[in-house]
Amino acid sequence: MPVTDITTDPENLTMTVTAEFAAPLERLWNAFTTPAQLERFWGPPGWPATFTSWDHSVGGRAIYTMHGPRGEKSTGSWEFLAISAPHSFEVMDTFADEQGNPLEGFPAMRMTFTFDATAEGSRMINTSYFTSTEALEQVVAMGAVEGTRMAMAQLDAVLQDLREYAQGKGTRVELLDDTHVRITRLVNGPRELVWRAHNEPDLIRGWMLGPDGWEMTECVVGTEVGAAFRNSWAPVGDTEGEAFGFEGEVLLFDAPRRAVTTERMQGMPTETLNDLNLYEENGATLITLLIEYPDKETRDMILATGMADGMESSYARLETTVLQNA
Incomplete structure (x- = not known):
């Protein structure tokens, strides 16, 4: 499993995911910034994602839908706030309808992704910032911790030649x-x-x-x-x-x-x-x-x-x- 740590911090209203990979930094960056590759791991097993819109530029947006095994759907939207290839990008992540419009009653969060080279390959640190303790607790209750762990475990197959x-x-x-x-x-x-x-x-x-x-x-x-x-x-x-x-x-x-x-x-x-x-x-x-x-x-x-x-x-x-x- 590539995930080495998932930490929730109610005091600072954050959830941080750290994962290590036996792949070069540039390869890891490409996996997180290419829709066809994101679709292979962005979503836990049984809930694969399909990106229907992708504008990887500051101010641009991406829209994706995860499809459950019984026909369930969950759509999200990213608004890209900052991009510094190949080391980091920042998005505003929201639950959305299939057109990308935010859903009422669901939390939005700012997410940062940072990528660094290591002696064995590369490291990804993903930090989600919440607006309230209730929002953090809601996302955790929805299974975000274990879902993220299982989703990241799919990345090894993506980063290597098949x-x-x-x-x-x-x-x-x-x-x-x-x-x-x-x-x-x-x-x-x-x-x-x-x-x-x-x-x-x-x-x-x-x-x-x-x-x-x-x-x-x-x-x-x-x-x-x-x-x-x-x-x-x-x-x-x-x-x-x-x-x-x-x-x-x-x-x-x-x-x-x-x-x-x-x-x-x-x-x-x-x-x-x-x-x-x-x-x-x-x-x-x-x-x-x-x-x-x-x-x-x-x-x-x-x-x-x-x-x-x-x-x-x-x-x-x-x-x-x-x-x-x-």
Whole structure:
């Protein structure tokens, strides 16, 4: 995790975030001042941001909307007050409607971002200044501290070349908190084909096979909000085990970038929320699957089944499927 400290100071009405990165100062500056890169980390997992307006000049404004997994939206606006590249910039940050107009009843805050070179790379210090104790407490109560920590943890993937960050490292599982797990896997192929491999039955049957000795017996896809999906597997030949499957409902469908679904084992009540995101860079696609479990016990039980190993086998086949259809 790059965040080294988050401090709230009610006396001085500030919240300060310090984060260290193994990247040059100029690279860190570019990540915070390029909308396409900001969109990859400005917003905690499950709430990615889209910048719809960007004028990085003193007096200019940026407008962004974070999109929750169930269709929720939260929009903010930055007014740039000062810029001193590549070391600092200052904004007035407000909660806003989608046109950038401030929302009544929500606090505004002045934010400064400073960037410095270090022996290991670079450091970012972000200080938010509030107008009252109530405003500071309101933002903290909305989850700003943990949300910021989780958002900044996404920056390592942004600052590195995507292949350098993920190629050859297989399926990686990160425990973000008691109920959220992030799974990442790089596939050597374009995003469009990786998306099709997740949403076209003929392609799905070529890679989503589970462990050796099993076959996919049912594949019903959902490609619009409200649609249902259903996948089933059964053992083949002398393979031991009982048939099983998963089903759920599509909550968000944004081709070819993001799909959010509920998922539960057929015949069982326990449900997870699966948030799939695809990002392409130089012909390679990073698959990021954020899973929300109902509780820590369910999370640990499912991970203990060897889920990650099974997913790696499937993702390896997916990569072959993608290359064959390129």
